[in-house]
Amino acid sequence: MTTLPNTEQVWEALARIPDPEIPVINVVEMGIVRDVQIEGPRAIISMTPTFSGCPALHLIREQLEETTRSLGFAEVVVKTILSPPWSTDWITPEAKERLRQYGIAPPKPTAGQEGVLIQLEAALTRCPRCGSFNTSVKNTFGPTLCKAIHVCNDCKEPFESFKTV
Amino acid sequence: MNAQVKNALVAKLTALADDEVILAQRGSEWTGHGPILEEDIALANIVQDELGHATLWYGLRQALDGSDPDRLAFFRDAYEYRNCELVELPKGDWAFTMLRQFLYDLYESLWLEAAQHSTYRPLAEAAQKIKREERFHLQHTYAWVERLGLGTEESNRRLQQALDMQWGYAQQLFVPIPGEELLVAEGIMPDLSPIRERWLELATRHLQNSGLKLPINPGYQPTSRAYHTEHLWSILAEMQSTARWDAEAKVW
Numbered sequence: 001m002t003t004l005p006n007t008e009q010v011w012e013a014l015a016r017i018p019d020p021e022i023p024v025i026n027v028v029e030m031g032i033v034r035d036v037q038i039e040g041p042r043a044i045i046s047m048t049p050t051f052s053g054c055p056a057l058h059l060i061r062e063q064l065e066e067t068t069r070s071l072g073f074a075e076v077v078v079k080t081i082l083s084p085p086w087s088t089d090w091i092t093p094e095a096k097e098r099l100r101q102y103g104i105a106p107p108k109p110t111a112g113q114e115g116v117l118i119q120l121e122a123a124l125t126r127c128p129r130c131g132s133f134n135t136s137v138k139n140t141f142g143p144t145l146c147k148a149i150h151v152c153n154d155c156k157e158p159f160e161s162f163k164t165v
Numbered sequence: 166m167n168a169q170v171k172n173a174l175v176a177k178l179t180a181l182a183d184d185e186v187i188l189a190q191r192g193s194e195w196t197g198h199g200p201i202l203e204e205d206i207a208l209a210n211i212v213q214d215e216l217g218h219a220t221l222w223y224g225l226r227q228a229l230d231g232s233d234p235d236r237l238a239f240f241r242d243a244y245e246y247r248n249c250e251l252v253e254l255p256k257g258d259w260a261f262t263m264l265r266q267f268l269y270d271l272y273e274s275l276w277l278e279a280a281q282h283s284t285y286r287p288l289a290e291a292a293q294k295i296k297r298e299e300r301f302h303l304q305h306t307y308a309w310v311e312r313l314g315l316g317t318e319e320s321n322r323r324l325q326q327a328l329d330m331q332w333g334y335a336q337q338l339f340v341p342i343p344g345e346e347l348l349v350a351e352g353i354m355p356d357l358s359p360i361r362e363r364w365l366e367l368a369t370r371h372l373q374n375s376g377l378k379l380p381i382n383p384g385y386q387p388t389s390r391a392y393h394t395e396h397l398w399s400i401l402a403e404m405q406s407t408a409r410w411d412a413e414a415k416v417w
Contacts, residue, residue, distance in 0.1 A: 141207035145213060
């Protein structure tokens with residue numbers, strides 16, 4: 001009889017699943033996996049969506065299930081929870097640094113944004129390549145729901161930023 | 166929850182989801198045709214979010230009555246849809262599309278703010294989630310109204326024309342559906358009248374600051390969500406054709 005892994009081992013296995021759209025960070029660091037419960041032969045994984053319309057969600061859900069099943073669980077339940085709503089504050093500092101190295105300006109802390117209906121003055125975004133704050137927003141919407149497009153006025157390179165949610 | 170309240174809640178969730186689906190479908194008609202590439206991408210992002218919201222609303226309905234969201238979206242005929250007429254009007258020009266999206270986003274943001282305090286927890290949670298995404302939409306369309314309104318004579322004229330047409334239609338967003346008073350009494354759904362007041366105040370201020378005049382005669386104001394314009398038939402025909410042709414449609 002094989003022994004099933006404990007919750008810590010399940011977390012470790014899930015941390016090997018890269019985010020489908022930003023493969024330099026994994027789904028655990030991203031804050032998508034919220035909870036792992038083991039009840040005998042059954043594993044219950046709770047996940048929370050980043051952006052509710054994100055097309056990668058189906059894939060992430062499938063991969064969570066497959067990975068957990070491959071650890072030997074007879075039954076795997078992947079639950080979606082909405083509360084508390086996902087926030088970029090949950091992305092770990094190490095993952096934020098990796099985003100920057102990958103060329104995506106990491107999200108800023110959300111503090112102070114709550115309850116603001118319309119915010120026209122965007123907070124300064126630092127160029128992930130040269131570090132300059134002399135950057136402009138080209139588009140609040142980018143190639144994926146979670147990103148915006150900027151250009152650096154110093155090194156002249158366009159770059160993406162992770163939206164602060 | 167008694168059966169009457171449950172039925173009203175199912176109906177309201179359907180109306181919320183239907184608004185998002187139809188508005189998203191209209192917005193998607195600009196994909197590949199936006200005035201500039203950035204705007205093409207921005208609108209595609211916005212409507213993808215709206216589809217995500219529809220998925221959440223249909224999902225809440227599914228939890229109540231077991232209905233399948235895909236069946237609801239792709240296999241109901243126009244007379245079964247409960248969206249407001251504003252969202253089904255043809256996309257028009259860029260001014261028409263941006264104004265509609267602004268009026269809708271402002272309503273949705275204010276509505277979500279109120280719905281966050283719903284006594285029905287799944288609704289409160291979904292509202293909190295969606296509100297964070299809506300912020301980006303409003304910021305974008307708010308700026309477009311100003312840009313077009315204060316831009317050139319031509320852009321102002323087009324935006325004014327869109328406003329004259331849409332103002333009456335937009336009022337339907339604040340008409341409660343039959344049975345909604347039960348939901349308001351239970352604290353499940355927010356009361357639409359204070360939301361309408363804030364919407365009127367904020368919309369009026371921004372539109373006037375953008376050089377527009379509110380129509381003196383608000384024009385046609387639809388009331389029942391059971392009625393639609395002829396445009397809903399054609400948009401559904403297009404949207405549903407693939408699913409109705411091949412319901413599995415797994416390979417394409």
